[in-house]
Amino acid sequence: MSAEPLEIHLDDQDIGRSLRQDVRVGLTAGAKWLPPRWFYDARGSELFEEITRLPEYYPTRAERAVLAERAAEIVEVTGAKTLIELGSGSSEKTRLLLDAFTRRGGLGTFVPLDVSVSALAGSTATLAADYPGLRVRGIVGDFTRHLDRLPTGGRRLVIFLGGTIGNLLPAERAEFLTGMRAALEVGDWLLIGTDLVKDPAVMVPAYDDAAGVTAEFNRNVLRVLNRELGTDFDPAAFTHVALWDPDREWIEMRLRAERPMRLRVLDLDVSFAAGEELRTEVSAKFRPEGIAAELATAGFRAERFWTDPDALFGVTLARAD
CATH class of the missing domain: 3.40.50.150 (Vaccinia Virus protein VP39)
Incomplete structure (x- = not known):
């Protein structure tokens, strides 16, 4: 039996609007953030598949x-x-x-x-x-x-x-x-x-592997912005950070600016101080009674x-x- 034609409720225009909205809200927040869905263009998906095969990623x-x-x-x-x-x-x-x-x-x-x-x-x-x-x-x-x-x-x-x-x-x-x-x-x-x-000694390496694949995956969100929005982020100017928040019981992935920079994003002037971090993912961990x-x-x-x-x-x- 062949697959049925896809039922489409989301098109490129919807995706583009969502990206622009997330960027506008996230990059003007007091503590900058972007949602993790923007990792996943074709290259991001390839990198994530590679992550799932890494020894650290359990x-x-x-x-x-x-x-x-x-x-x-x-x-x-x-x-x-x-x-x-x-x-x-x-x-x-x-x-x-x-x-x-x-x-x-x-x-x-x-x-x-x-x-x-x-x-x-x-x-x-x-x-x-x-x-x-x-x-x-x-x-x-x-x-x-x-x-x-x-x-x-x-x-x-x-x-x-x-x-x-x-x-x-x-x-x-x-x-x-x-x-x-x-x-x-x-x-x-x-x-x-x-x-x-x-x-945390088990959890954190799953988001900060020795081969640096997760770091490339994290920086890929900047490449997506460059391609889709015409921004001029230099991914190499950002360091991958993964840390455990014991109070919230989640891993945070961040990108840390290694130098001051100022960029034009959509119609916004966005600046980063040296050491400023952009949160790109939260990965909550659960207890059985909690879920x-x-x-x-x-x-x-x-x-x-x-x-x-x-x-x-x-x-x-x-x-x-």
């Missing part, structure tokens, strides 16, 4: 270990007819679930949602060829804006992997989970991956919680009440 391996061990149980408990993946990318880890559903039978539709038309077109074509009995319906959209566009009907399982929820600030997480619950019916399911609080409480507040009940053998990463299966 989350991908740990989450895959959980899914490999628990896929059959997830399929059995949920009995889902429709599988929906938010921020799907290549859907590599999702194949563990698709294989388990194929063995059991009963899954009719897979719906990957991603912001990238090209990535989604490629992955849906490949998945449709590899799972010929499955309807593959790709949606081009933003999981923070387009949850109301998810298909209805049948028992649904929504998966949100990779610890991506940790990139949202607490208020944003609450809004996302509430919106997710509103998009689901009672009895639908949410499977969510969360990186766990642990020794269960956040889910409960949004109207979900955590039914299962699993970790890898080293308790580095958690996967929660929650039911919409």
Whole structure:
């Protein structure tokens, strides 16, 4: 069965408007920031795939270990007819679930949602060829804006992997989970991956690897601004910084200006003092009771919680009440 034509709710104009809005707000803030979504042009996606293979970067391996061990149980408990993946990318880890559903039978539709038309077109074509009995319906959209566009009907399982929820600030997480619950019916399911609080000596190197790949990934946001907005950032003038905030229990990635600079960005004059930092990512880490409480507040009940053998990463299966 071939993949269905992509359902597009996000186009280049939408993306451009969002970028300009984020830049205008973030670079005029008292403490400058940009959201992490702007890392991910084609080069940024390549760099992130490289990061997931680094020895320091445990989350991908740990989450895959959980899914490999628990896929059959997830399929059995949920009995889902429709599988929906938010921020799907290549859907590599999702194949563990698709294989388990194929063995059991009963899954009719897979719906990957991603912001990238090209990535989604490629992955849906490949998945449709590899799972010929499955309807593959790709949606081009933003999981923070387009949850109301998810298909209805049948028992649904929504998966949100990779610890991506940790990139949202607490208020944003609450809004996302509430919106997710509103998009689901009672009895639908949410499977969510969360990186766990642990020794900073384990966490920080995952965001500051010895080979410098994460540093290049971090600086890539400046290259995106240069290309898309005609700015003149010198990425080499910024140092990659990764640090653990023990009070907020998250990792922050920042870019530190190594010299004073003044740039024209859109219609703004933006200046950096030597040593000034631009926050580019927050990656929250969770405790099992914390994610269960956040889910409960949004109207979900955590039914299962699993970790890898080293308790580095958690996967929660929650039911919409």
